[in-house]
Structures are given as C-alpha cells and as structure tokens.
Amino acid sequence: MKPPKPTPRPDKVSLWRYLKLFRKDLLSAQPQRLYRAWMAEFRTPFFRSFMINQPELVDMVLKQRPDDFPKSGRISEGLRPLLGDSVFLTNGEAWKRQRRIIDPAFEGGRLRDTFPAMLQAAEACVERVRGQAGTVVECEELTSHAAADVIFRTLFSVPIEHEVAAQVFEKFRAYQRQQPLLNLAAFVPVPRWMPRMHARTTRKNARDIRQLIKRLTAERAELIAAGQAPDDLATKIMTTPDPVTERCFDTREMVDQVAIFFLAGHETSASALAWTLYLMALFPDWQDKLCAEAEILENPSFTTMSKLKLSRDVFREALRLYPPVPMMVREAACAEQFRGRKVPKGAQIVISPWHLHRQERLWDRPDDFDPTRWGTENGKSCQRHAYIPFSAGPRVCTGAGFAMIEGPLLLSMLLRHFRFELVEGQTPVPVAHLTVRSKDGIWLRVVER
Template sequence: MRPPKPTPRPDKVSLWRYLRLFRQDLLSAQPQRLYRAWMAEFRTPFFRSYLINQPDLIRTVLKDRPDAFPKSNRISEGLRPLLGRSVFLTNGAEWRRQRRIIDPAFEGGRLKDTFPAMVAAAQACVDRLEAHVGQEVECEGITSHVAADVIFRTLFSVPIEHEVAAQVFDKFRLYQREQPLLNLAAFVPVPSWVPRFHSRKTRQTARQIRNLIRRLTAERAAAIKNGTAPDDLATKIMTTPNPETEKCFDTQEMVDQVAIFFLAGHETSASALAWALYLLALYPDWQDKLAEEAQAIGTPEFSDMSRLHLSRDVFREALRLYPPVPMMVRQATCPEQFRDRDVPTGSQIVVSPWHLHRHERLWDRPDDFDPARWATENGKKCQRDAYIPFSAGPRVCTGAGFAMIEGPLILSMLLRRYRFETIKGNTPVPVAHLTVRSKDGIWLRVVER
C-alpha cells in the first residue's frame, strides 16, 4: 500500500492543454517524467521555465548565489492581494531589512517561551475532538483550527475563539480554497499597472482579512505604547528596530508580515498535520508506536521534545511526501548555463519540493511512507541534499524550527488520546491550492484509545 499521488498525466501535452490542467490542479498537470529528470525546460510564448531537480543546481540557486536568483514576480502576483509586500514576496535590500527585524522573534530561546501556548492549543484540539469520538471527521478542518489557534496564541496571546481571530480564520478558509498557488498572471507578461487576474471574491476576501489583522495590530500598538502588551511574538516583532536605521515596522508593514505569518504558520502546518494523520491511519502500526511514545511522556514539557523521536520522523516524512509549498519559483538575473544548456536572463527557475522529495534517482522507494528512512544512509544523504520543505539558504523559512516543534507536539497529543482510522472508499487526492491539500478533504474516523 502506498500513499496517494495526484491523478497521473501523460508525459507530453500541448501548451494550451497544460494550461487548462494547470488551472484545475497544479500537481496533476505535471508529467510523470519530471520525477526522474535532473532538469526540464518548459516554453510558453512569453518566457522559458526550467525545473531543476539536480541537487547541485538547487544548491546554486538557493544557497550559493541566491541574489542572482531572486523570487519571481510571477509567483508574487497570485499572492499580492493578501500578502502585500511581506517578507515572503520581497527581494534584495527590502527583504534583508525585513528579515533583520523578524528573525530575532524566532530565535531558539523564543521557541521555549512560546511552547506553553502551543501545548494549550493542542490540548484545546484534543478536548474539541471528544465530541466526535466514533464519528467520521474532516481532518483538514481540524488541523486548520489547531494550527490557527497556535498562531493566534503565540503571536497575539489570544485563542482562536477571540472574536477577531475567529473571523480571520473563517475568511482565510475561504481564501485558501479559491486561490491557487499560481494564477494566470504567472503566464502572461503584463505591465505592473494592468489589473491582475484575481476574482472579485478573492480581492474582497483578502481585503477583509487584512482589515481584521489591522485591528489586531492597532490594538497591540496601543498596548505597547501604554506598557500593557504581553511578551509574545507580535510585541517582539513590533518593538524590534532595524539595527541599521533604528526604525520598526509601521502599521502597513506589520499587516503584511502578520498575513504571511498566518499563511506560513497556519496554512502550511495544517496541511502537513492533516496528511500526517492520514498516513498514520493508513499505517496503524506506526500510529501505535507514536501513541506509545506519547503516552510514555504524558503532557510534554519543552525539554521532552527531544524524546519525541518517532513523532518527529513521521512529521518529517509527511513533509517529504506532501510538502505544503510544492513549488518555488526564482528568476535568473543574468545568462546561466545549467547542464550544458543556455538559460537566458529572465528565465523562470522552478525548484519543486514535490518532485525533488519523490525523485526516483535520489530516494530509496521514494513513493513509500517510511519514517525509518531518516536513520538510513540514503535518508541522511537525501535530507542534506534533496529535502527542502522549508526552502533552503538565506531564504529558509524563519519559522522552520517553530514548525518542527509544533507538528510533532500536536501529533503526539492527539495520538495519546485518539486512534484515527481510514474510511473505505474515501481516498484523498492531493491538489495544490495555497498549499497541498486534498481535493475533497481528508476524512477519517476518530476512536478513543
């Protein structure tokens, strides 16, 4: 038995058919040969795109020469209504300035400070599930709820039940389902002043989310001024000046950053957790092992996280098979030559965790769920060279350490109390919205242990 993959597509399709398939589902549109190719070229009437799977090329783009391959504006256009000029979309000096302010909030010591809020959110999730014992539940909704709760508790010191937090969560669920990772602006070179291909509903939902976030940031700014603000991530970020200019984020910039914290910290964690629960339901032996590990520890302290070896390996394997952000796009700023092939200036360079993590020439049994692989020589090598769920290099996700505490913690607390079982005839099919989700949700049965 193997975990589900997207609907397979033929290796060769016309450009226009590819665009139709792409619009329906980014993952299923990709030809099978990309899971064994080191490099592939894709041509449109407007630009060339190169997908790279060869580890040394990926290292060049993400680690060795990142300034020569900034984030592509073609990706940015699809996310601009919600994220504005957040750190996820900017490049160059602006991006460096933003990271200098944001990074201190996610240093190792801060993770220990936020841990009690993570535990409280995980316990609240365990308590909510009690009413659904014996029932079939849609797990993406469950994991979205708990991941959003973690973000609001750690960022603003409020639970998901807080009035504004609940509204942001509800609006964001609408947004993520209607907004693909790429929109048609990714394929059509148009001037910046030309209106983009965003639906009116997408623009309206993004505007509503940003207005709600603006309320939270304005309230926090007032609390900081009055000396009554809690010592959480929002306070830390809003009071950290750029060391070069001594200026902090203004309100507009903080709205942009909170939007990406919510996207990166909630949407991606929710995706990975839901797929992890499905994988564990598919492989009950592994689920029992995790439950035993969790029960031996009880309610974890921060120091216990190093003992959740199995939970961490399962979460890591879920991130390998179903990386929340399946593709990253960079742009060549000068002529390059990859694998003896000319790559013109302006070309789009696609780094795809989705393909890299399942590459047939890199991984042993790439399509199999095997958390034990991380202790093997192949697993260790691939973790160094071919595993990038949080990107890599200077632009590695600021919250990667946060996610690798949050994910194993929530898994262990859920499995200590409940068993998750598959439902016959209900196999999830992965598709790409803002992150890798299931086409019709992930449905499992919850049983109390």
C-alpha cells in the same frame, strides 16, 4: 501499500491540453518523467521556464547565489492583495531589512517561550476532537482550526475563539480555496503587460482579513505604549528595531508581516498535519508506536519534545511525501547556463520540493512511507541535499524550527487520545491550492482510546 499521489500526465500532450490540466490541478499536470529528470524546460511565446530537480542546481539557486535568483514577481501577483509587501514577496534590501527584524523572534530561546501557548492550543484541540469521537471528521478542517489557534496564541496571546481571531480564520477559509498557490503566469504564456484579475470575492476577503489584522496590531501597539503588552511574538517583532536603520515596522508593514505569519504558520502546518493523520490511518502500526511514545506527554515541557523522536521522524516523512508548498519560483536576474543549456535573463526557475522529494535517482523507494529512512545513509544524504520542505538558504522559512515543534506536539497529543481510521471509498487525492491539500478533503473516523 503506497500513499496516494496524483496521476501524472503522459510525457507528451498539446499546450492546450496542458493548460487545461494545469487549471484543474498543478500537480497532475506535470509529466511522469519529472520524477527522474534533472532539469526540464518549458517554452512559451513570451518566456521560458526551467524546472530544476538536481541538488547541485537547487543548491546554487537557493544557497550559493540567491541574489542572482530573486523571488519571481509573477508569483507575487497572485498573493499581493493579502500579503502586500510582506517578507514572503519582497526581494533585495527590503527583504533583508524585514528578516533582520523578524528572525530574532524565532531564535531558539523564543521557541521555549512560545511552548506553553502551543501546548494550550494542542490541549484545546484534543478537547474539540473529543466531542467528535465516534464520528467521521474532515481532518483538514480539524488541523486548520488547531494550527490557527497555535498562531493566534503564540503571536497575539489570544485563542482562536477570540472575536477577531475567529473572524480572520473564517475569512481565510473562504480565501484559501479561491487563490491557487502558483499564478498561471509562472508556467503559461501570459505577457507581463496583461492585467492580472482577482475575483471580487478574493479581493474583498483579502481586504477584510487585513482590516482585522490591523485592528489586532493597533490594539497591541497601544499595550506596548502603555507598558502592558504580553511577551509574545507580536510584541517581540513590533519592538525590535532593524540593527542597521534602527527603525521598527510601522503599522502597514506589521499588517503585511502578520498576514504572512498567519498564511505560512497556519496554512502550511494544517496541510502537513492533515496528511500526517491520513498516513497514520493508512499505517496503523506506526500510529500505535506514536501513541506509546506519546505517554511521555503526561507531564509535557519544552524539553520533552526532544524525546518525541518517532513523532518527529513520522512528521518529517509526511513533509517529504506531501510538502505543503509543492513548488517555488525564482527568476534569473542575469543570463545563465544550466547543464549546458542557455537560461536567458528573466527566465522562471521552478524548484519543486514535490518532485525533488520523490526524485527516483536519489531516494530509496521514493514513493514509500518509511519514517525509518532518516536513520539510513541514503536518508541522511537526501536530507542534506534533496529535502527542502521549508526552502533553503537565506530564504529558508523563519518558522521552520517552530513548525518542527508544533507538528510533532499536535500529532502526539492527538494520537495519545484518539485512533484515526480509514473510511472506505474516501481516498484523498492531493492537489495544489495555497498548499498541498486533498481534492475532496481528508475524511477519517476518530475513535477515542
């Protein structure tokens, strides 16, 4: 049994048909041949895009020469109302300064410090789900709630039930479905001079979210000034000066960064965990293995996490099949040549974890769910060269280590207490919104063990 994926379009369709498919769903708009191609070119009247699916090219763009392939400004247009000038959108010296301040908060020792808050969120999630046992639940909503709780507890030391945290969560749920991950400008003939229109409700939700984050940030600044701030991620980031300029983030900059922490740390984790729960329902033998392994969480601690090996492999496999961010877009800062083909300055370079993780020339049985692959030579090789759920190189996700603790922990805690079962007629179809989500939700029956 293979996990579901969108049905790719035929290899040849008209531009008009492609645009209609793209607006409906980014993933199913891509042709079948992209699962075998090393590179594909998309030509429009205004610019050209190149999707690269060869590990050597991906390595060059993300790791070897990242300054020559900065983040595409076309992508930032869609997310700017919410994220401002956050580390997710900036390039050059501004981005380097932001990373110098942010990265220390997510170093190895800090993960140990955040674990108690993460565990509290996992325990709270179990209690919420216990109240739904015996019913069919929408898992993306369940995991969104849990991931948002993790973020607020580790960032601001408040649970999701906190007044402001709850408001941010509700506003973001409305924002999430309105804003696609990739602005159409990355793929279709939209000239740079054409204004980018955001729906009025999208702009309002973004403003409201930022205002609420500003309130949390201002309250934390007061606690820091009074010497009463808790030792959490927000305090660490707000009190860390850039070692080069010796300046800390000001209020506006901190609002930008908290917005991306919430977006990246909540939205992506929720997507990954929801798909993992679906895979567990689809493959109940693996669910039983993880339940048995989770008995070690009788007395959980940070060191316990290294013993959740099966859970980590299952979560890693879910990230391969359903990478939360399915495509990333860079821009050629100078003229280039890929595989003997000219790449003009300004061309859009599309890197697709969705396709790279299923590249038929690289992976054994790429569409199969097989957590044991990570112990094989093929799996180890592909993990090094063709596996980028958190991007790679200097712009690798700061919270990658955080996510690889959070995901297996939440997964193991849930499976220790509950069984997740398929619901007839409810097969999820992956589509790209802010992250890879199911078109109509992921509906599973929850049974208490």
